[in-house]
Amino acid sequence: MAATPTFDRALLEKYDRPGPCYSLYPGLPHLHKSFSASEYHQLAQASNEDPIPKPLAVGVHTPLCRPRRSGGSSHGTAIRRTVHASEYLDHLKREITLQAQLFDNDRQVEQLHLDDGVPACFTDEHLMALLDELARQFRIASSDDREFSLRVDPRSVTPERIVSLAALGFDRLSLDVQDLDPKVQDAIGRPLKDDQVADLVAAAHHAGFRSLNIDLVRGLPGQTLESFDATLDQAIALHPDRLTVHDHDPSDEASRTPCRSRAEDLPSREGRLELLELTLARLTTAGYVYIGQDHFALPDDELARARHTHRLQRNFQGYSARADCDLIGLGVTAIGKIGDSYSQNVRELSRYYTRLDTGQLPIWRGHDLSFDDLLRREVIDRLMCQEWLDFASIEARYRIVFRNYFAPELAALAPLADDGLVMVRRGAITLLPAGRLLLRQVAMVFDRYLNKPQQRRFSRVM
Amino acid sequence: MSLPRGVTTLKEVRDSCRNCRLRSLCLPESLSTADIGKLEEIVHRRKPIARGDYLFQAGHPFTAIYAVRTGSIKTSTLLSNGDEHISGFHLPGEVIGLDAITSDRHPSAAIAMETTSVCEIPFNSLEALGEQAPALQHQLVRIMSRELVTEQGTAQLLTRRSAEQRLAAILLNFSDRFANRGLSASRFRLPMSRLDLGNYLGLVPETMSRTFRRLEEQGLLSIAGKEVSILDKCALTELAYGTGPDASDTTRSGRA
Numbered sequence A: 001m002a003a004t005p006t007f008d009r010a011l012l013e014k015y016d017r018p019g020p021c022y023s024l025y026p027g028l029p030h031l032h033k034s035f036s037a038s039e040y041h042q043l044a045q046a047s048n049e050d051p052i053p054k055p056l057a058v059g060v061h062t063p064l065c066r067p068r069r070s071g072g073s074s075h076g077t078a079i080r081r082t083v084h085a086s087e088y089l090d091h092l093k094r095e096i097t098l099q100a101q102l103f104d105n106d107r108q109v110e111q112l113h114l115d116d117g118v119p120a121c122f123t124d125e126h127l128m129a130l131l132d133e134l135a136r137q138f139r140i141a142s143s144d145d146r147e148f149s150l151r152v153d154p155r156s157v158t159p160e161r162i163v164s165l166a167a168l169g170f171d172r173l174s175l176d177v178q179d180l181d182p183k184v185q186d187a188i189g190r191p192l193k194d195d196q197v198a199d200l201v202a203a204a205h206h207a208g209f210r211s212l213n214i215d216l217v218r219g220l221p222g223q224t225l226e227s228f229d230a231t232l233d234q235a236i237a238l239h240p241d242r243l244t245v246h247d248h249d250p251s252d253e254a255s256r257t258p259c260r261s262r263a264e265d266l267p268s269r270e271g272r273l274e275l276l277e278l279t280l281a282r283l284t285t286a287g288y289v290y291i292g293q294d295h296f297a298l299p300d301d302e303l304a305r306a307r308h309t310h311r312l313q314r315n316f317q318g319y320s321a322r323a324d325c326d327l328i329g330l331g332v333t334a335i336g337k338i339g340d341s342y343s344q345n346v347r348e349l350s351r352y353y354t355r356l357d358t359g360q361l362p363i364w365r366g367h368d369l370s371f372d373d374l375l376r377r378e379v380i381d382r383l384m385c386q387e388w389l390d391f392a393s394i395e396a397r398y399r400i401v402f403r404n405y406f407a408p409e410l411a412a413l414a415p416l417a418d419d420g421l422v423m424v425r426r427g428a429i430t431l432l433p434a435g436r437l438l439l440r441q442v443a444m445v446f447d448r449y450l451n452k453p454q455q456r457r458f459s460r461v462m
Numbered sequence B: 001m002s003l004p005r006g007v008t009t010l011k012e013v014r015d016s017c018r019n020c021r022l023r024s025l026c027l028p029e030s031l032s033t034a035d036i037g038k039l040e041e042i043v044h045r046r047k048p049i050a051r052g053d054y055l056f057q058a059g060h061p062f063t064a065i066y067a068v069r070t071g072s073i074k075t076s077t078l079l080s081n082g083d084e085h086i087s088g089f090h091l092p093g094e095v096i097g098l099d100a101i102t103s104d105r106h107p108s109a110a111i112a113m114e115t116t117s118v119c120e121i122p123f124n125s126l127e128a129l130g131e132q133a134p135a136l137q138h139q140l141v142r143i144m145s146r147e148l149v150t151e152q153g154t155a156q157l158l159t160r161r162s163a164e165q166r167l168a169a170i171l172l173n174f175s176d177r178f179a180n181r182g183l184s185a186s187r188f189r190l191p192m193s194r195l196d197l198g199n200y201l202g203l204v205p206e207t208m209s210r211t212f213r214r215l216e217e218q219g220l221l222s223i224a225g226k227e228v229s230i231l232d233k234c235a236l237t238e239l240a241y242g243t244g245p246d247a248s249d250t251t252r253s254g255r256a
Helices: A009-015 A037-047 A085-100 A117-121 A124-137 A159-167 A182-187 A196-207 A225-237 A269-285 A302-308 A349-357 A371-385 A391-398 A407-418 A433-445 B010-015 B033-042 B123-132 B134-159 B163-180 B194-201 B205-217 B233-241
Strands: A056-060 A108-114 A147-152 A172-178 A211-218 A242-247 A289-292 A295-297 A313-315 A318-320 A326-330 A335-338 A341-345 A363-368 A388-390 A422-425 A428-431 B054-056 B064-070 B073-078 B084-090 B109-112 B117-122 B187-189 B221-224 B227-230
Touching: A009 A269, A009 A433, A037 A335, A037 A341, A037 A363, A085 A124, A085 A326, A085 A349, A117 A147, A124 A159, A159 A196, A172 A196, A182 A225, A196 A211, A211 A225, A211 A269, A225 A269, A242 A269, A269 A289, A289 A302, A289 A433, A295 A302, A302 A318, A313 A371, A326 A341, A371 A388, A371 A391, A371 A433, A388 A391, A407 A422, A407 A433, A428 A433, B033 B117, B033 B123, B033 B134, B064 B123, B084 B134, B084 B194, B117 B123, B123 B134, B134 B163, B163 B187, B163 B194, B163 B205, B163 B227, B163 B233, B194 B205, B205 B221
Parallel strands: A056 A108, A056 A326, A108 A147, A147 A172, A172 A211, A211 A242
Antiparallel strands: A242 A295, A289 A295, A313 A318, A326 A335, A335 A341, A341 A363, A388 A428, A422 A428, B054 B109, B064 B117, B073 B084, B073 B109, B187 B227, B221 B227
């Protein structure tokens, strides 16, 4: 496993094509509406039947008072309607009750994640009521065996709030900072006061958060090499355990900036490559380990340790060191992952309410993964997390002959191997240092859905 | 469209006892070709039963015995307190319903654990045929004897005190049964749910999972979903039938 990825401009330019981020395979566009709540019921019940059922994870999503995002996420919501937090909380509780009935009561909730809208819209009293309801309906793992994480927009919280969130039991924090330069913040409509982020970070350290992540975005309007260098300087000085430096793709609808910035303000493609080169150089010099897909972590952070011991996994928040869970999604547009299926809740608040008012789970669409999906997902996950894939283990598990089943893919991999991105030898695919920044590109070779007609727009690989 | 005389359809080939890959476990074992032909005439191949559906219910009149062709069946009885007790799991090639011969009613219910197809063998016809074909009679008695042995094995299994011993013993038992069908003895998919297996072994689901995890931690097994791989058969056998001291008293009598 290579420690540092190689930055090779010619290769990056050659392979810079849009591609999915593979936080789930097949991706959201392949969920279909014929997947019903009753199918979800069956899958949830089947998930109890394994000799050792997976632990549970809960993700809470809210559309409320969500400030417009200008980059980073690939699944923003279109709903901006403001509603009463208590009405929404009421329905979340109903959803918790319906969901809890489906899972055997000895299955513990080991992970809880709140989306950035949640702390912005709910008061501590609301959050406490939410946690109480979860603890009443599910068995929550003891604090040593669990991970309660939340993502916040730094504009929506005070240092005092960070302390009270820690008191509620949250121990992992992600700050969606994006950029620390006032000019860039103005351009994306997210002004922050001097020291605002530093104060939050200090509060988080003081309150005992076990892990702190800072999200930055490269390729924002007004960003220059100099300005981003200064942003990285400040971010490094805050000493977060993890840093995620997303690529902002102006062609990506989902992350279009709200202020309709003029095209000339946006860094060029070349400029974005330079920003990547700068990010890599600065963060690795500062001692951060490149985990993969824009994620960096300090060597003693559990992500870096998990990567070192080949226990790294992927989930909806990116990489994780935790065991694979069955994920229950709560709230509008929330995503669930139960057994070998994905599901997503309805997008419209009114439908979300109506369904719960009539005692039904608000499932909108989903997908029960086929054999081929599961096989390809495992191949992609292994490449993304271990950066190495031996054919024998896949063959034993799926009872296929790798070279036959994936003959077209191995042929398609040949030019990438010629360019030094991967090595295919002795029954294994190994990602090489030059391929680490083009991980998606390698994964895309195994994506069966990419060759299908309904092409979607993704953010660029780079 | 009708086929010319003498041409056998693929369906007939697949459905016939003489071509059945399970024949060595089932009634046709050691029968002459002529006798197998007679048996085929009385065997009725039922439409597949969906997961969770009943093949027969407890208390229903006994008319036939059944051989599992594909899938799997659990048999269960109701305890006096209204709880369900699972008395057995039946895999392809195994015959069920024999316990009803004595009373003319099924003492237990049979439920499909997955999509399951069975051969129905009407018992009156089978008895009549047995008079003409002593080998069939003999094979039926052998199957009954096999069932008795299994039953005794179960009784023994449940007197093993620790949860680990019980689980080790049942996994070895499944391993043998899969091997009998020519499948892998070291890697197989458990057809039943954690709840049902726990019910059978007298363990609550939580203990069930803990016990699986302990055997995995000891390097005896590995588990992925419902698929079990036996990594150390010797140690597992030692655990199940060795005479070491009891590991713990995690065994609880509660039926889930």
